[in-house]
Amino acid sequence: MNSARLWAVVGATGTGKTDLSLRLAAALAERGRPAEIVNADAMQLYRGMDIGTAKLPVAERRGIPHHLFNVLEVTDEAAVAWYQDAARTAIGEIHARGGDAILVGGSGLYVSSVVYDFRFPPHDDAVRAELEADLAREGADALYARLQRLDPVTAARIDPRNGRRVVRALEVVAQGADTHGAALPDEPTLWHPATTLIGVEVERASLVERLDRRVEDMWRAGLLDEVTRLRERGLERGVTASRAIGYAQALAELRGDLSRDEAIAQTQALTRRYARRQVSWFRRYPGIRWVGPGVDAGAMADSVG
Numbered sequence: 001m002n003s004a005r006l007w008a009v010v011g012a013t014g015t016g017k018t019d020l021s022l023r024l025a026a027a028l029a030e031r032g033r034p035a036e037i038v039n040a041d042a043m044q045l046y047r048g049m050d051i052g053t054a055k056l057p058v059a060e061r062r063g064i065p066h067h068l069f070n071v072l073e074v075t076d077e078a079a080v081a082w083y084q085d086a087a088r089t090a091i092g093e094i095h096a097r098g099g100d101a102i103l104v105g106g107s108g109l110y111v112s113s114v115v116y117d118f119r120f121p122p123h124d125d126a127v128r129a130e131l132e133a134d135l136a137r138e139g140a141d142a143l144y145a146r147l148q149r150l151d152p153v154t155a156a157r158i159d160p161r162n163g164r165r166v167v168r169a170l171e172v173v174a175q176g177a178d179t180h181g182a183a184l185p186d187e188p189t190l191w192h193p194a195t196t197l198i199g200v201e202v203e204r205a206s207l208v209e210r211l212d213r214r215v216e217d218m219w220r221a222g223l224l225d226e227v228t229r230l231r232e233r234g235l236e237r238g239v240t241a242s243r244a245i246g247y248a249q250a251l252a253e254l255r256g257d258l259s260r261d262e263a264i265a266q267t268q269a270l271t272r273r274y275a276r277r278q279v280s281w282f283r284r285y286p287g288i289r290w291v292g293p294g295v296d297a298g299a300m301a302d303s304v305g
Contacts, residue, residue, distance in 0.1 A: 004098065005194045005196060007100060009021045009198050010101060010103075010111055011199050012106060012275035014202070014275065017200050018294065020295065021037055021102050024297045025062075027298040030298070030300060030301075032300070033100050034100070037101075039067065039068040041106060042110055043107075043241070044067060045071055045215065046076075046078075046241050047070040049244065051223045052226065052246040054214070074230050074299060075241075076110050078240045083113065084114055088114055088191070090285070115190065117188070124174070127175070128167065128168075135163050139196055140160060141160065141161070143163065144160040146170060157254060175266075188255075188286065199288045201291070202293060207275060215246065215267045216264060220265055227254060230258070235251070236251060243269045246267045249267045
């Protein structure tokens with residue numbers, strides 16, 4: 001058998017990545033290459049966040065081992081550097097068992113941190129604490145203005161409203177290090193040499209229709225009940241989880257800040273915007289192969305021998 005391979009199935013939300021990953025894993029197994037799936041969706045790391053993340057139930061995983069699903073509590077903060085180590089460890093263990101690893105998801109920075117030689121500067125807890133105090137006292141706008149003065153290139157790549165990201169960038173600048181800038185390196189180098197990058201795409205008008213319907217289905221499937229349960233487990237204290245698209249809007253509805261129709265409409269708009277950003281991110285991957293969701297997984301498996 002050829003050396004173990006890393007597959008990355010990426011693309012915008014709602015394009016059918018999960019289904020393709022299952023079919024690819026089955027096709028590889030039929031060819032004597034056992035395969036296991038590794039999650040690259042930041043929100044599917046969280047236990048209990050199922051409906052709003054379209055997480056595949058265990059019963060529907062076709063007996064294929066899945067990794068890095070349900071590994072964090074909603075009160076935990078998801079960090080890319082932690083994820084990079086966890087995902088690469090899982091992939092290394094899969095390869096050691098003689099299997100191919102299929103990395104699946106649409107969280108661009110998370111995918112890039114695994115697929116490419118993506119290195120993170122060190123943390124400084126004292127600097128971080130001081131900057132977080134500044135954030136609480138001065139607000140994100142003031143810290144973003146500071147970042148613009150100190151590192152305008154990184155500032156241009158960061159959402160000014162994302163206080164956590166601004167704090168992290170300032171922390172790195174304070175240590176005299178270059179930031180990773182929440183972007184691909186100019187000349188990305190693959191972490192694992194035997195890597196196949198697959199992008200799943202759907203025509204924009206069709207995708208918008210699918211995404212809008214998917215959001216409506218989430219509410220019908222009981223997202224409000226799910227979020228009610230997660231509130232009891234501390235969702236509103238979760239720095240990362242509480243801001244997830246759909247969950248933030250459901251929380252606002254439960255608090256009475258948004259009506260049902262407003263929560264759904266806001267979630268749809270944010271999901272469409274997020275999908276556009278995902279497509280733009282993955283379009284920059286050198287050598288990625290773009291396919292439709294119904295692509296022949298067997299032919300794909302055969303394409304690498």
